[in-house]
Amino acid sequence: MEKLEQYQFSKRFDGVPLIGSAFAGEHPGLIPLAFGFPYPNSFSIDGLAEAAVKALKSEGTEALQYSGGPGQKKILEWIRERSKLRSIQVDTDQIMVTSGSNQGIDLVARTLTDPGDSVWVEAPVYFGALRAFYLAQNELTAFPVDEAGLRVDLIEEALIEASEGKRPMPKFIYVLPNYHNPAGISLSVERRKKLAELAYTYNFYIIEDDAYVELNFDGEFLPSIYSFGPERVIYMSTFSKIVAPGIRMAWIISDPEVLNRIKIVKTEGLTSVLMQEVVSCFLEKVDFAEHLKPLVAGYRMRRDAMVQAINDFFGDEVSFEKPEGGFFLWLTFPEKIDTTRLLHDAVEAGVSFVDGKSFYLDGKPTNNLRLAFSFCDEAQIREAIQTLAKVYQKQKRSVC
Ligand SMILES: Cc1ncc(COP(=O)(O)O)c(C=O)c1O
Structure with missing residues (x-):
């Protein structure tokens, strides 16, 4: 089949990035703090x-x-x-x-x-x-x-x-x-x-x-x-x-x-x-209230594990609002840190997250990133945050 030339696609695609679940299969083997996915045991199979x-x-x-x-x-x-x-x-x-x-x-x-x-x-x-x-x-x-x-x-x-x-x-x-x-x-x-x-x-x-x-x-x-x-x-x-x-x-x-x-x-x-x-x-x-209880408890436990690990491995070098629900924690680093560069190094070290620029219109590098606590178990979350802290320390040394 002949390859489609660029001009044959709608102009609507220009510059629209593919992020999210369509992209989730990339980089198998990482601890995926990028995934805003429910944890596998949450499903009532x-x-x-x-x-x-x-x-x-x-x-x-x-x-x-x-x-x-x-x-x-x-x-x-x-x-x-x-x-x-x-x-x-x-x-x-x-x-x-x-x-x-x-x-x-x-x-x-x-x-x-x-x-x-x-x-x-x-x-x-x-x-x-x-x-x-x-x-x-x-x-x-x-x-x-x-x-x-x-x-x-x-x-x-x-x-x-x-x-x-x-x-x-x-x-x-x-x-x-x-x-x-x-x-x-x-x-x-x-x-x-x-x-x-x-x-x-x-x-x-x-x-x-x-x-x-x-x-x-x-x-x-x-x-x-x-x-x-x-x-x-x-x-x-x-x-x-x-x-x-x-x-x-x-x-x-x-x-x-x-x-x-x-x-x-x-x-x-x-x-x-x-x-x-x-x-x-x-x-x-199902009794829906009963169905929800373990789910909410599972996410709360993961949120707590992530907050604890951030406190233990980053101390006060980063800031965040503790989420009272949902899947995500938004981490802000000192201004000189570029989380797109950090992502590159983190992936090499075995951890993924979504860099801040993916959530802004101008697409410029930022000093924040999104961590999903929803998918991984507590041990993985702790290990990933520890790895992230090491990657951060390396970038900090190179920019400060
Ligand atoms: C804020 C928000 N809206 C909508 C969706 C999409 O949800 P659905 O799976 O129902 O398409 C998501 C999924 O991550 C989300 O985070």
Whole structure:
């Protein structure tokens, strides 16, 4: 077959990097602190196997058809009930199941924006979302986060400028309110409220990506941004972190009018109806609170192991906010340290992580990096952090 020339690809690809799970197979043999993956023992393999048999045996004829079986309705009901814990009161016609939240982000971007439309994101920002926005050819502007999440005060200043015609108004702002990927922080309740108010005043949407909400280590849940602005917020969450990412199942909650348009953009049709049947049987069988307990405990244990190892091997040479949930810890080094260079040396020494520049729009080297504590066991985490500290000491000697 003839090789495709560069000019035959869409211009949308220009400069869009491939990061994330599509890249995960690289460098086998490393201790992968780069992987934002659930740890292998977190999967309920027996429970899912039983559910798969039940789904096929009892609903097979419908579940294998394009239109699917009763599981779709049951999943919507489950999501509706569960959402009440996030202070979200909706009907099932406000919920749509997608093939992962990544698809949800992509669909929403393509539904709300045209090429060149302005979209505002956090800095740092989840690179999976960035990829969707780049491909939608959005004009991106990033606003910093601090220990209480997105700097909503800076958003307000920029909105005032936009209302005076000094910059474009955003079509939407993408926000990750709980246990941020990569920053590990959560948005304060005051800022959630304020952001929702601004969305009404200046007429933009908020995409609230709540992928990690269930993995909360201290038991305190904050109300969603959605609860402060249901007409202006498109909320999404996922089964990836609480059942398994391999099932590729997540959901969007929004106004039915928005969902009706998203359905047009979702050209694949329904999300795997067989898998919806399986997950529905699984959720029917388990006591979900009991199912979550060991998962949350497993992640908390890993978080603690990582924090302990950082304290032991780095002392006060690095800084970080201790994550109260989720998968990630965001480590900041002294300014002279370039984590892209550090990554190169760390890979040679047997450890991977994601360098800071992957989470910023300008792609310039930074002095922070993302560590995932979600996947490795405690011994691996300790060994990896020790190795990282050695690699860091070497770079420090060469730059200071
Ligand atoms: C913030 C955030 N949003 C969305 C996703 C994608 O989740 P899904 O597996 O549902 O596509 C991830 C996965 O890592 C994530 O970290």
